[in-house]
Amino acid sequence: xxxxxxxxxxxxxxxxxxxxxxxxxxxxxxxxxxxxxxxxxxxxxxxxxxxxxxxxxxxxxxxxxxxxxxxxxxxxxxxxxxxxxxxxxxxxxxxxxxxxxxxxxxxxxxxxxxxxxxxxxxxxxxxxxxxxxxxxxxxxxxxxxxxxxxxxxxxxxxxxxxxxxxxxxxxxxxxxxxxxxxxxxxxxxxxxxxxxxxxxxxxxxxxxxxxxxxxxxxxxxxxxxxxxxxxxxxxxxxxxxxxxxxxxxxxxxxxxx
Ligand SMILES: [Zn+2]
Numbered sequence: 001x002x003x004x005x006x007x008x009x010x011x012x013x014x015x016x017x018x019x020x021x022x023x024x025x026x027x028x029x030x031x032x033x034x035x036x037x038x039x040x041x042x043x044x045x046x047x048x049x050x051x052x053x054x055x056x057x058x059x060x061x062x063x064x065x066x067x068x069x070x071x072x073x074x075x076x077x078x079x080x081x082x083x084x085x086x087x088x089x090x091x092x093x094x095x096x097x098x099x100x101x102x103x104x105x106x107x108x109x110x111x112x113x114x115x116x117x118x119x120x121x122x123x124x125x126x127x128x129x130x131x132x133x134x135x136x137x138x139x140x141x142x143x144x145x146x147x148x149x150x151x152x153x154x155x156x157x158x159x160x161x162x163x164x165x166x167x168x169x170x171x172x173x174x175x176x177x178x179x180x181x182x183x184x185x186x187x188x189x190x191x192x193x194x195x196x197x198x199x200x201x202x203x204x205x206x207x208x209x210x211x212x213x214x215x216x217x218x219x220x221x222x223x224x225x226x227x228x229x230x231x232x233x234x235x236x237x238x239x240x241x242x243x244x245x246x247x248x249x250x251x252x253x254x255x256x257x
Contacts, residue, residue, distance in 0.1 A: 004176065006176055006177065008177050008180035016044060017059070018059045019059060021051060023047045023189075023191075027044065027168070036256055045164050047152060048154050048155075048196075049150065053084070054084060057088065066145055067146075067149045068093055069098055070096065071151065071160060072153050073101055074097075074103050076106075076201055080199060080200075080201050099134055100131040101126050102130040119158070119217070120220045123220075123224040126159070135241075136242050138163065139243055139251050142254065156185065165222075166225070169234040171256055172256075178225070189211070190211055
């Protein structure tokens with residue numbers, strides 16, 4: 001059952017028109033407890049920037065993107081790269097490599113098909129197997145970024161969905177909005193997977209994708225967050241993994257308005 005969401009109705013007010021990308025959206029404008037909102041123009045999420053056109057690259061720079069939070073494995077980064085964005089790396093845009101799935105596990109379930117586990121359990125396992133270190137690091141990357149951070153994996157669906165849900169939970173975003181943001185990807189998933197399926201890295205898994213299995217399901221992202229937090233909170237969990245109180249305060253200051 002999809003909970004009725006208090007703010008996020010469709011992608012329309014969140015989508016950013018960046019030529020070459022279809023699944024890009026600003027994390028801002030969703031509701032936080034006590035009537036506050038998540039700020040716009042701080043974090044955006046989407047698929048791999050390797051698909052950016054020249055116009056798209058200009059648009060991204062215009063939008064103020066200064067830092068790329070790349071959640072892909074070393075293997076994917078090596079074989080797929082950054083496309084046209086490569087020319088701006090280090091001059092305009094900084095890249096932070098923050099893998100959520102470890103290279104050694106990449107071959108097991110590279111696209112999070114969830115065939116072996118429920119997706120919420122697969123997501124949790126990625127963190128247990130090493131991804132958590134990247135989650136802790138990326139909060140400080142966001143805190144120190146001079147401009148907008150672009151968070152991406154390959155399709156901008158699972159790993160990006162996992163990270164977004166944690167960042168939202170850390171800012172006390174309403175559960176219904178976390179859920180809705182995760183489900184918005186379903187509107188773009190087929191187009192994105194068709195693009196990825198043509199690349200050398202993903203052709204093995206996406207040549208004939210089971211598109212139904214690729215859809216994000218209601219309830220699984222909040223179920224994942226519940227697995228992570230257990231009887232505690234996302235904040236306490238992140239602290240137990242090494243994130244400082246100071247970093248959490250700085251992050252909240254930056255993303256909550
Ligand atoms: Zn809501």
